[in-house]
Amino acid sequence: MNTRQLVATMALLAGAASAAAAQTATQTVTFQVDAINQIAFAGSPSLVINAATAGSDPTSATAAATWAVTTNQTGAKITASIGSNMPAGLTLSADLSAPAGAASAGSQALSTTSTDLVTSITKLAQGALGVTYSLTATAAAGVVSSTTRTVTYTITGGT
Amino acid sequence: MGVILTQSRSWLIAALLLTGSRAAIAQTIAVSGNPGLLRINNAVAGSEPIAVTNGSTTYTVTTPAPNRTYKVTAQLNAAMPADVTLTATFAAPTGATSIGPVALDLTARDVVTGIPRNTNSTQGITYELSATVAAGVVTSSSRIVTLTIIRFP
Numbered sequence: 001m002n003t004r005q006l007v008a009t010m011a012l013l014a015g016a017a018s019a020a021a022a023q024t025a026t027q028t029v030t031f032q033v034d035a036i037n038q039i040a041f042a043g044s045p046s047l048v049i050n051a052a053t054a055g056s057d058p059t060s061a062t063a064a065a066t067w068a069v070t071t072n073q074t075g076a077k078i079t080a081s082i083g084s085n086m087p088a089g090l091t092l093s094a095d096l097s098a099p100a101g102a103a104s105a106g107s108q109a110l111s112t113t114s115t116d117l118v119t120s121i122t123k124l125a126q127g128a129l130g131v132t133y134s135l136t137a138t139a140a141a142g143v144v145s146s147t148t149r150t151v152t153y154t155i156t157g158g159t
Numbered sequence: 160m161g162v163i164l165t166q167s168r169s170w171l172i173a174a175l176l177l178t179g180s181r182a183a184i185a186q187t188i189a190v191s192g193n194p195g196l197l198r199i200n201n202a203v204a205g206s207e208p209i210a211v212t213n214g215s216t217t218y219t220v221t222t223p224a225p226n227r228t229y230k231v232t233a234q235l236n237a238a239m240p241a242d243v244t245l246t247a248t249f250a251a252p253t254g255a256t257s258i259g260p261v262a263l264d265l266t267a268r269d270v271v272t273g274i275p276r277n278t279n280s281t282q283g284i285t286y287e288l289s290a291t292v293a294a295g296v297v298t299s300s301s302r303i304v305t306l307t308i309i310r311f312p
Binding site for chain 1: 185186187188189190192193194195196197198199200201202203204205206207208216218243245284286288290291292293294295296297298299300301302303304305306307308
């Protein structure tokens with residue numbers, strides 16, 4: 001190899017080295033996902049009892065609302081309670097439709113003690129679920145003027 | 160003959176000097192540091208958890224004079240947990256093109272292409288962490304993102 005060939009070879013090698021050159025930098029990204037349990041209820045239902053079949057207790061009233069849930073845990077549940085007990089002879093109940101894979105307890109009478117309405121809610125995000133409120137009264141309840149109760153729903157995360 | 164040999168040696172020296180010069184000004188990339196913790200902790204009921212972003216860091220690229228273009232790639236050292244996605248968006252220097260949001264994984268993914276020669280530019284990096292409810296709870300974890308600047312095409 002003469003001098004010119006040597007130079008040409010070195011130039012080609014240098015070019016190849018340059019073409020293959022790559023520069024790098026690194027970053028460390030730290031992340032986490034916390035337990036998330038969210039519920040929402042829409043609607044302020046109104047229930048009025050104003051009829052009866054002669055010989056029977058007054059006819060119950062129903063009203064609909066909706067609810068939604070997001071949980072990234074396993075086995076979450078929904079409980080409900082009201083701030084003060086219902087007047088004597090009146091019963092307010094709630095029935096929540098279960099999201100996929102969960103279990104609804106069906107219609108449950110509400111009181112100041114929390115009661116389970118939906119259990120086994122696992123890793124889902126689902127909305128537009130139905131809520132049915134029902135108000136029943138016995139004749140012994142008499143006339144009850146308009147009154148309200150706030151229903152507090154709580155989602156308790158699973159594992 | 161002696162004159163020709165002398166000229167050839169001069170050419171050789173010049174070529175070596177030129178080669179050394181080129182190596183000294185190769186393309187480079189650097190970052191300003193590490194982003195803060197990306198933490199997902201909220202959702203709107205009925206919807207997937209809310210993604211979080213961090214745009215606190217930057218990268219700086221320099222490219223040499225020869226008439227070539229370069230690109231930046233990004234890749235992770237380990238796969239993300241199932242149903243968790245780390246996305247990066249790199250702002251582009253003048254004359255270059257940002258690919259936009261890129262989900263990062265073990266493969267080197269283009270994030271910026273067409274970086275011209277003679278570029279010395281600092282641009283922003285935005286990371287986004289998203290997760291579905293199926294991901295469950297993910298304890299604090301880290302991934303190393305390797306950024307590489309190479310000639311392209």
